[in-house]
Amino acid sequence: MPRLTETFWPTVREPPADAEALSHKLMVRAGLIRQLGAGLWTYLPAGWRAQRKVEQIIREEMEAIGCQEMLMPVLQPAEAWEKTGRYGIEELFKLSDRKGAPLVLAMTHEECITHHIAREVRSYRDLPLMLFHIQTKERDEPRPRAGLLRTREFTMKDAYSFDRDEEGLDRSYRLQSEAYERIFDRCGLRWYRVESDVGMMGGSGAHEYMAPGAAGEDAVALAPGFAANVEVTSLRDGDPGPNGGTVEVVPAIEIGNIFKLGSRYSEPLGATFLDEEGSERPIVMGSYGIGPARVLATAIEQGADERGIVWPTSIAPWQVHLVSLAKAGEPEREAADRLYEELRGELSGEVLYDDRDAGPGEKLTDAELLGCPLQVVVGRRGLADGIVEASERAGGTEHRFPVAAAAAQAVGLLQKLNG
RNA sequence: CGGGGCGUGGCGCAGUCUGGUAGCGCACUCGGCUGGGGGCCGAGCGGUCGCUGGUUCAAAUCCAGUCGCCCCGACCA
CATH class of the missing domain: 3.30.930.10 (Bira Bifunctional Protein; Domain 2)
Structure with a gap:
């Protein structure tokens, strides 16, 4: 869903x-x-x-x-x-x-x-x-x-x-x-x-x-x-x-x-x-x-800050806001799809996946607005280096996760944020 | 309940003073281009102007009434 x-x-x-x-x-x-x-x-x-x-x-x-x-x-x-x-x-x-x-x-x-x-x-x-x-x-x-x-x-x-x-x-x-x-x-x-x-x-x-x-x-x-x-x-x-x-x-x-x-x-x-x-x-x-x-x-x-909501992790609508910058049919999208399924399993549904065909600006701005604790971005630029990018909504700390370990590292980071 | 403001395509607004072809931006649909921070070109869809009555040849526009919503105050399990 x-x-x-x-x-x-x-x-x-x-x-x-x-x-x-x-x-x-x-x-x-x-x-x-x-x-x-x-x-x-x-x-x-x-x-x-x-x-x-x-x-x-x-x-x-x-x-x-x-x-x-x-x-x-x-x-x-x-x-x-x-x-x-x-x-x-x-x-x-x-x-x-x-x-x-x-x-x-x-x-x-x-x-x-x-x-x-x-x-x-x-x-x-x-x-x-x-x-x-x-x-x-x-x-x-x-x-x-x-x-x-x-x-x-x-x-x-x-x-x-x-x-x-x-x-x-x-x-x-x-x-x-x-x-x-x-x-x-x-x-x-x-x-x-x-x-x-x-x-x-x-x-x-x-x-x-x-x-x-x-x-x-x-x-x-x-x-x-x-x-x-x-x-x-x-x-x-x-x-x-x-x-x-x-x-x-x-x-x-x-x-x-x-x-x-x-x-x-x-x-x-x-x-x-x-x-x-x-x-x-x-x-x-x-x-x-x-x-x-x-x-x-x-x-x-x-x-809240000037970009939108910053939820406390305990009551955020979703823990992770996953953004695919690629559109349907592109190879980068498949990597995002796989990560979505992994995260969904690990976090029992606590993932919102932006799989729209919209432009990157719209998707990233919406993610800031909604304010879920962790934003994960899957795009061509990161994938070229074998990584996906994650940023904490509160404070804006950026992380680079190797694609294969991205789900596990996101979950680990969330545990730290929640603890 | 006192004071102030606003109701016009889905959203945000202009037009109302001075009556005469309903308009703009965004969104939406279709086609194409684009693709790391709300991008671009073209073609479209969509509105009995909150409602009722009145004035007038003619009302989004004037008059009366009414409903709704917002802000300040009063109030506040």
Whole structure:
């Protein structure tokens, strides 16, 4: 499938005329996404591959802390939302079915999961529990903007913890927090964990994970050993830092957040358990969100250069972008074809092969735009010396691999880049 | 929701002020040349000018309404 002549990968030379954010421009130009309406985006195959990699990293780290994956519906009866007092939220999409029954399109899933937990959990013996899903969220945003950074429909990993008391919640919260650090590190982001307002979610504590990026809607105040959301600190740009240095305020993208909910949802929805003394108590909850699309856009905002995207290797749509400069029928093409088959086997499909009959400029420019970690070029010039050329997208280091050993050396180099 | 801007072949735009044959670049199709950074020549395809109504002999152009999209702000699980 990843031969370009058989792949749906439309790149464009010019960014959308009205795009501002770098990630917005590059994601459209690099053929990762296309717009359907305001705040509504389709993932094209390359973009979806990258997002699935982010999701897979999240899955692995959630499962590693005992958080189990499930799946809840987006379309939900309004009843639970009325009980929790969130039915009146303006951003909540509301609709009704043919019988006139009120429904909502969920913006998060506290109501749904708490509804189920209320029916299934009876005893302290059933706790603690941590569950998550990766599901679509719908929000009637007053102003969608910046490509994937603020949309009306988006995917979220939302996890929920259920504990018998505050100590249990603290433990779940810490586990999630540590998992978040591993997730964002593995995704190759620069990020800060900051305290946040509890906001409309209620509850007793919250943190946000903020990633510096020019297109960010938020701002963080940074100083040596210090990071804070500007909304919750009095420190301003140029102030002396708490641990020395000077405060710098930079725009940032909120890539995740974690909340101690307490009984904000368990009480109105009747999610209780019996403790050892036989007395009924509300379950103590936490919720933990990550926006994979924001992780993707942030990776681009933070890594891109003037030629295009520079993916962290962990979430690149493909590990290798193989370019054949020869066209079909020429002998150099056969060498490229063979290398493609070798790489495909060695890298279990992690190769995009540009086998188009386009000119070299177009192919090489597209490869820079897409930003896969390793570009391998098979052309007459190199082949005359018995080599293929490889270059690392980040940093631009060039390599010359003997044709016969090219696949093995490319794989070895990738292992080094990943390690 | 306030302010600003934009809707014209697939994409990017000109034409609108001053009503009268819809145009340019790119892309696309066909033929040929080219072949290490979006190359060249030639021939083509493709648009009820967002939508509705009005004015007029005549509307992309003027008037009214409406829908959509973008940017700034407000807002932001």
